[in-house]
Amino acid sequence: MIKIGLLGFGTVNSGVYEGITDTIEFLEHHLQESICVVKILIRNKKRYLSLENSELLTDSPDEFFKHEFDVVFEAIGGEQPALDYITFLLTKKVPVITANKELVAKHGQLLESLAIKNETYLGFEAAVAGGIPIINTLNSQLQWTSVEKVSGILNGTTNYIMTKLQEGNRTFDSVLKEAQDLGFAEADPTADIEGFDVLYKLQILCRLCFGNWPKPEQFQRRGMSQLKSWHFKAGECFNLKLKYIAEAYYDGKEVKGSISPSFIEESHPLRSIDNENNGVYLQGEWLGNFVASGPGAGKKPTATSMIEDFLHQLKRKSYHQQVAKRKEGSVACDQEYLLLFDMKDEKEVYQSLKEVTYMTEEIVQFENNSKVAILITLDSLAPSITRIKQLEAFPVLRVNKKLQSTKGNIQMKAL
Ligand SMILES: NC(=O)C1=CN([C@@H]2O[C@H](COP(=O)(O)OP(=O)(O)OC[C@H]3O[C@@H](n4cnc5c(N)ncnc54)[C@H](OP(=O)(O)O)[C@@H]3O)[C@@H](O)[C@H]2O)C=CC1
Numbered sequence: 001m002i003k004i005g006l007l008g009f010g011t012v013n014s015g016v017y018e019g020i021t022d023t024i025e026f027l028e029h030h031l032q033e034s035i036c037v038v039k040i041l042i043r044n045k046k047r048y049l050s051l052e053n054s055e056l057l058t059d060s061p062d063e064f065f066k067h068e069f070d071v072v073f074e075a076i077g078g079e080q081p082a083l084d085y086i087t088f089l090l091t092k093k094v095p096v097i098t099a100n101k102e103l104v105a106k107h108g109q110l111l112e113s114l115a116i117k118n119e120t121y122l123g124f125e126a127a128v129a130g131g132i133p134i135i136n137t138l139n140s141q142l143q144w145t146s147v148e149k150v151s152g153i154l155n156g157t158t159n160y161i162m163t164k165l166q167e168g169n170r171t172f173d174s175v176l177k178e179a180q181d182l183g184f185a186e187a188d189p190t191a192d193i194e195g196f197d198v199l200y201k202l203q204i205l206c207r208l209c210f211g212n213w214p215k216p217e218q219f220q221r222r223g224m225s226q227l228k229s230w231h232f233k234a235g236e237c238f239n240l241k242l243k244y245i246a247e248a249y250y251d252g253k254e255v256k257g258s259i260s261p262s263f264i265e266e267s268h269p270l271r272s273i274d275n276e277n278n279g280v281y282l283q284g285e286w287l288g289n290f291v292a293s294g295p296g297a298g299k300k301p302t303a304t305s306m307i308e309d310f311l312h313q314l315k316r317k318s319y320h321q322q323v324a325k326r327k328e329g330s331v332a333c334d335q336e337y338l339l340l341f342d343m344k345d346e347k348e349v350y351q352s353l354k355e356v357t358y359m360t361e362e363i364v365q366f367e368n369n370s371k372v373a374i375l376i377t378l379d380s381l382a383p384s385i386t387r388i389k390q391l392e393a394f395p396v397l398r399v400n401k402k403l404q405s406t407k408g409n410i411q412m413k414a415l
């Protein structure tokens, strides 16, 4: 018999429990073995008294850990006590399947090596992009294939909010509340809104695409809280749609990346990914352009990834460390931005702009000339963007855009 333990019984693990119990005949036939959920650890038992399976629940870690498990699904979230629990289990050679991206991003290196040392398995398919099977695809199906750049929409909550806001007539707070009620948001939604959740997911993807575990300092992070309603209108002037985009590449020395609200052109593969859906876009010389999209949050899609991860690890004879894949050479980092500002800040903006090297492509004034949007190309992203950090400059993502080499100067006075 395969004995299963569940750490947490919220959105994700209640889905795992229902998924297993609803399909138990199929699973037992598929595995040629009986399976059973033997214990579930939660924090506050009183909240779960009305459940049919309440006898399986305990709020005592001692009571939970005295059971023998063949696999444990962790979905309590956060660093502690999840780190202690998983460390304990891996050390006892118990395979762990987790949805906890914060834990994997911050302690993945340690947990991976523990899993290898103890010849067991740490699965984190559900930690990135909910129901999209991207982790095991990268691990198993793209072992040889070089990835030069990874980008994506990696947070269901913020994509849901941005979709509903762009459809019109909704407030930020009401849409956030809806995303929380639907089970998409983190316990503290600041992690979604300020991009920490995306940062963790991007770090995990970078580990699989480029070989090493990157540090948070290697990424620029801008929260979607920086968005104002008139930014959406500015995008419309250029037929650009706002999305919350993560992207990273290996520049020949290290992995670099950003998490930012970004403007997306019509033909970009991430543009049509709406609501709680996520998309992962991989680019590589041999791979070409690879896009995977699907639900990025929610009970059933995330539980699907957890259960598939469990089946995946049963098929593997041993745990292999991910092959490091590094592409020699650098990826061009010229980047277009839509620079947005209020005309009341004109002096400050003009001063900042004089200090950066850029090429102006198009200027649009709107809202009775009080707001301005400028499409520019910055020719060395990191220093320029630091210098204009007081301004709102969101990246513009295009497909096959040929960057021009000429530089110009913005004629502010001509506005
Ligand atoms: N929701 C989603 O769509 C997705 C979530 N994830 C990740 O999955 C994890 C869980 O998310 P989700 O299911 O939404 O969270 P929920 O808040 O819905 O559930 C968390 C569960 O964990 C329990 N728990 C929390 N802290 C402890 C603790 N210290 N000891 C024991 N039990 C504890 C809670 O118990 P109690 O109620 O008693 O506090 C609750 O049952 C997070 O890491 C999240 O980022 C990943 C992909 C998608």
Ligand SMILES: N[C@@H](CC=O)C(=O)O
Binding pocket: 127, 129, 130, 154, 155, 156, 157, 158, 184, 185, 186, 192, 197, 296, 297, 298
């Ligand atoms: N809060 C997360 C849940 C899934 O990872 C999100 O909204 O994407």
